[in-house]
Amino acid sequence: MENPPFMKLTFLGTSTSVGVPLLGCGCEVCQSKDPRDFRLRCSALLETDGRKILIDCGPDFRMQALRHSITHADAVLLTHEHYDHVGGLDDVRPLGNTDIFAEERVLGAVRRVMPYCFGENRYPGSPVITLHEARPGETLSLSDGESPLSILPLRVMHNKLPILGYRIGDFAYITDASSLPEETIDALKGVRLLVLNALQLPAHPAHFSLGESVEIAKTVGAEQTFFTHFSHKIGLHALTDASLPEGMHLAYDNLTVEF
Ligand SMILES: [Zn+2]
Ligand SMILES: [Zn+2]
Numbered sequence: 001m002e003n004p005p006f007m008k009l010t011f012l013g014t015s016t017s018v019g020v021p022l023l024g025c026g027c028e029v030c031q032s033k034d035p036r037d038f039r040l041r042c043s044a045l046l047e048t049d050g051r052k053i054l055i056d057c058g059p060d061f062r063m064q065a066l067r068h069s070i071t072h073a074d075a076v077l078l079t080h081e082h083y084d085h086v087g088g089l090d091d092v093r094p095l096g097n098t099d100i101f102a103e104e105r106v107l108g109a110v111r112r113v114m115p116y117c118f119g120e121n122r123y124p125g126s127p128v129i130t131l132h133e134a135r136p137g138e139t140l141s142l143s144d145g146e147s148p149l150s151i152l153p154l155r156v157m158h159n160k161l162p163i164l165g166y167r168i169g170d171f172a173y174i175t176d177a178s179s180l181p182e183e184t185i186d187a188l189k190g191v192r193l194l195v196l197n198a199l200q201l202p203a204h205p206a207h208f209s210l211g212e213s214v215e216i217a218k219t220v221g222a223e224q225t226f227f228t229h230f231s232h233k234i235g236l237h238a239l240t241d242a243s244l245p246e247g248m249h250l251a252y253d254n255l256t257v258e259f
């Protein structure tokens, strides 16, 4: 059997839509001096096979790109159209021509907020941003570069909104889930590294709580699971992280995982 390709994942941001610290909040998490309790909006960068793949592009993207010297992206995978996942897309323009993958509904939202990037409205001289439709269960292939890379979009439910997660080889990334269909649980079997959202300790209608995510992670059984997309109600990083079962961790901003 061939060795699986080397992958490096960087957590660019690990917070929910409002960020941590929450503006004006005096709680111990928002007042913490631990840098792991300072979280930008949720996004990640996967590097594999000489490619850089950005997963979501929230309103903190420009700062994240500066921090990590991101000067191009071979693909941008969008999970859904909520502002905390697409609010930085205008800032991909300096990266040059870019391919964005998302569901048709989400592509429509991108066209509406950035009409100057597309079709007859395209601002002269601006980079070409190409939109590609992703459908759950239908493998996407990035054919440029040294070898093709397969990406499998997965159906995820965000309360009543159908959104996407992605599996790439032994890695899968799911955020903003409040439930996962059976076929998605099946499609996650065999992943070595799972990223899964876990909003906070209390239950929430549109996002898994940490306890719910731990149960899903046990079912999937990845070697390592990292949780992401937190509110300040996740508790102090150091304390909550230490309470997790073996092989499970809270992600934090700028954490890199190689596998
Ligand atoms: Zn979100
Ligand atoms: Zn707080």
Ligand SMILES: [Zn+2]
Residues within 6 Å of the ligand: 080, 082, 158, 176
């Ligand atoms: Zn959302």
